[in-house]
Amino acid sequence: SGPDTVTPTGAATGVDRASVAQHGPYLTTAQGARLYDSDHSLKAGARGPVLLQDHHLREKITHFDHERIPERVVHARGAAAHGVFHAYGTASEVTKAAFLGKEATTPVFVRFSTVLGSRGSSDTVRDTRGFATKFYTSEGTFDLVGNNIPVFFIQDAIKFPDIIHAAKPHPDREIPQAQSAHDTFWDFVTLHTEATHHTLWNMSDRGIPRSYRTMEGFGIHTFRLVNAEGATTLVKFHWKPKLGVHSLVWEEAQIINGMDPDFHRRDLADAIEAGAFPQWELGIQTFPDTPEQTFEGIDLLDPTNIVPEELAPVQPVGLLTLNANPSNYFAETEQVAFHPGHLVPGIDITDDPLLSGRLFSYLDTQISRLGGPNFAQIPVNRTHAPVNDMLRDGMHQTAVHAGAAPYRPNSLDGGCPFKAGADTSAYIEVPVEVPEARKVRDAPASFADHFTQPRLFWLSMTPVEREHIIAAYTFELGKCYEQAIKERALRVLANIDPELCEQVAKGLGLPAPEATVPLLALDPSPALSQLGRTWPLD
Numbered sequence: 150s151g152p153d154t155v156t157p158t159g160a161a162t163g164v165d166r167a168s169v170a171q172h173g174p175y176l177t178t179a180q181g182a183r184l185y186d187s188d189h190s191l192k193a194g195a196r197g198p199v200l201l202q203d204h205h206l207r208e209k210i211t212h213f214d215h216e217r218i219p220e221r222v223v224h225a226r227g228a229a230a231h232g233v234f235h236a237y238g239t240a241s242e243v244t245k246a247a248f249l250g251k252e253a254t255t256p257v258f259v260r261f262s263t264v265l266g267s268r269g270s271s272d273t274v275r276d277t278r279g280f281a282t283k284f285y286t287s288e289g290t291f292d293l294v295g296n297n298i299p300v301f302f303i304q305d306a307i308k309f310p311d312i313i314h315a316a317k318p319h320p321d322r323e324i325p326q327a328q329s330a331h332d333t334f335w336d337f338v339t340l341h342t343e344a345t346h347h348t349l350w351n352m353s354d355r356g357i358p359r360s361y362r363t364m365e366g367f368g369i370h371t372f373r374l375v376n377a378e379g380a381t382t383l384v385k386f387h388w389k390p391k392l393g394v395h396s397l398v399w400e401e402a403q404i405i406n407g408m409d410p411d412f413h414r415r416d417l418a419d420a421i422e423a424g425a426f427p428q429w430e431l432g433i434q435t436f437p438d439t440p441e442q443t444f445e446g447i448d449l450l451d452p453t454n455i456v457p458e459e460l461a462p463v464q465p466v467g468l469l470t471l472n473a474n475p476s477n478y479f480a481e482t483e484q485v486a487f488h489p490g491h492l493v494p495g496i497d498i499t500d501d502p503l504l505s506g507r508l509f510s511y512l513d514t515q516i517s518r519l520g521g522p523n524f525a526q527i528p529v530n531r532t533h534a535p536v537n538d539m540l541r542d543g544m545h546q547t548a549v550h551a552g553a554a555p556y557r558p559n560s561l562d563g564g565c566p567f568k569a570g571a572d573t574s575a576y577i578e579v580p581v582e583v584p585e586a587r588k589v590r591d592a593p594a595s596f597a598d599h600f601t602q603p604r605l606f607w608l609s610m611t612p613v614e615r616e617h618i619i620a621a622y623t624f625e626l627g628k629c630y631e632q633a634i635k636e637r638a639l640r641v642l643a644n645i646d647p648e649l650c651e652q653v654a655k656g657l658g659l660p661a662p663e664a665t666v667p668l669l670a671l672d673p674s675p676a677l678s679q680l681g682r683t684w685p686l687d
């Protein structure tokens with residue numbers, strides 16, 4: 150692997166420019182042979198047939214024919230930046246992760262994205278935004294692959310192909326590109342009511358951020374931290390933007406989509422170029438690691454739940470600064486490969502069934518998107534820690550491995566590098582107890598409440614935010630063709646709040662149904678602060 154280039158701001162770009170630079174006084178073929186003309190094919194006479202023997206012509210066109218790689222199956226459209234993460238050291242009590250230790254400084258690469266549009270779609274659509282961070286730590290790469298909304302549509306990864314099929318453009322005419330204005334999306338999220346909470350956030354101002362620089366980020370799942378003594382703590386990760394959280398209003402978003410579809414991409418690049426480096430604090434909410442894995446009655450393995458910050462304050466643990474734009478979109482932003490299973494000692498997973506499926510999906514998709522199993526060798530994906538693996542050969546292998554015995558232990562190539570059980574700096578999975586159980590395709594009863602947290606979110610909104618939510622549901626549902634889907638959506642809204650349901654029903658010209666679940670009857674702010682004592686699942 151070549152040396153990393155360091156930009157004037159100190160960020161490692163991950164690209165060894167010397168080995169890839171295209172420069173020199175004359176053009177060459179890919180093999181370095183000097184060309185004298187790159188504008189005319191070799192022909193039998195100036196007006197005669199083009200000759201098959203023209204290698205330069207065939208090389209140039211063949212390479213061009215293969216320039217595109219598949220776009221990501223989701224999050225295809227994105228913008229990215231390099232930066233640096235400075236840890237405060239405040240997390241050291243709960244995790245031994247070196248990059249969170251006091252004054253540790255770690256290079257990072259962050260990619261923001263929309264979820265549903267294609268690579269060439271617009272930036273300011275109503276959608277969830279991806280917020281994926283690659284920390285090139287001294288102990289290996291840690292990826293925090295999060296979103297700007299703290300909950301997810303589904304509780305089990307097995308439904309991910311279904312929600313994405315429902316939310317992507319219809320298969321017959323490939324329209325609409327925007328997330329929600331179509332029948333299949335609303336059909337899915339009203340039949341699978343676990344999607345109610347995420348959908349409500351999408352219909353709020355959070356669905357149309359002003360800038361990537363003004364978005365929060367969330368790891369969503371509960372992770373497990375391990376400290377130097379082996380003690381464990383459950384945790385949720387948060388990114389808090391230094392510029393505060395700001396959104397567009399719907400009319401602005403629509404106009405910008407028409408006038409500058411690259412609005413968020415341009416905003417990020419311009420700000421960094423101007424030296425207005427965007428910053429986020431990384432924060433953690435911590436919870437005792439009990440066998441139940443609940444906190445104040447909230448199931449921590451259910452990714453459709455938040456834990457209100459009033460119950461578990463977000464504690465700042467470090468500062469992220471984005472300070473350099475990528476030098477090549479394809480090399481870096483397009484080829485970067487994040488994975489929620491890229492973990493470092495001190496951070497482990499929990500049994501959230503959504504996370505379990507993600508652990509399989511990302512590597513699998515990247516093998517096809519990036520053309521084989523060796524994409525960890527692409528500069529932006531290279532770990533900054535030493536690599537000594539037993540992975541060999543395969544498409545696009547660029548390493549020249551030494552040795553005759555690619556297996557361990559062996560008696561030929563220097564024996565075994567492991568000291569079994571003794572190496573405390575290795576990544577060792579937390580030996581959590583797995584309860585005795587029967588194999589079932591089922592969800593726990595605690596995953597069944599789909600409406601209490603959406604209601605809390607609604608109750609915490611200001612009057613103007615509520616107006617925006619009502620307008621968004623009315624606009625989006627107004628685009629559905631099927632009357633039955635609109636009616637089902639209103640039944641879901643009735644279970645969040647009667648006023649929300651009535652206003653949207655009025656806008657759609659339909660009767661407002663009654664709630665079918667008991668509604669949490671609390672005033673907005675006390676609702677959040679008293680949640681621990683009044684949680685209906687207790």
Ligand code: HEM
Pocket residue numbers: 220221222223224227260261262278279280281294295296301305306307309310368369370452485486487503506507510511514515518
């Ligand atoms: C891509 C977040 C759930 C499959 C992404 C990206 C983000 C993200 C931010 C874009 C990464 C980039 O910029 O390159 C999340 C979050 C989830 C979630 C926060 C839930 C909490 C899932 C699930 C699956 C899945 C359940 C599948 C079972 C994928 C795939 C990609 C992707 C296949 C494309 C990766 C690539 O081509 O490199 N996700 N996702 N995601 N996600 Fe997820």
